[in-house]
Amino acid sequence: AQSVTQPDIHITVSEGASLELRCNYSYGATPYLFWYVQSPGQGLQLLLKYFSGDTLVQGIKGFEAEFKRSQSSFNLRKPSVHWSDAAEYFCAVFMEYGNKLVFGAGTILRVKS
């Protein structure tokens, strides 16, 4: 069955430090992958998406993600974290059958000053 795993429930990084949030997927066909961010009290905002082609995709707010088929991973990265990046981050795979998103459990990012 299609699934998305985010192994880290919580991550704490210092402001200015680099960040990597892990995402692994299980999907039979070519995966279409997304990262969403949810700030406290707000909805899900699309950070970036991967369809095909270049395996390194750029998103908003300085985020990027790299698709690695051999590792079934789509990790999110940012070179220098800002306090405003504190939020919950969700990785998702798009299922064409049903036109729906299957989400991971999310990773809560805390940023310490």
Next chain:
Amino acid sequence: EPEVTQTPSHQVTQMGQEVILRCVPISNHLYFYWYRQILGQKVEFLVSFYNNEISEKSEIFDDQFSVERPDGSNFTLKIRSTKLEDSAMYFCASSEGTGIKQPQHFGDGTRLSIL
């Protein structure tokens, strides 16, 4: 930038009561969705809707749930007789079309608390 709006932001309801959650999708979007997130759990797909009918629904979306597009702008989720386990954050989403190149845009959610 156009956005999906949901009302109310928080709804408190007695168990057994009916509740209607409202959403205004982005105006030129044709596909509509509801997802929910029980506290501490994953965001889960409930239902998708197109051309005034349900396209796909999950096993969560049982007979207690219904969706409707009562006019040209609103998209509603009704829970007929709420249970404690219906307490969750409910997200509405919309997309211009289907397929990977038509990403789903989400609202801020309605937090439903069943007492």
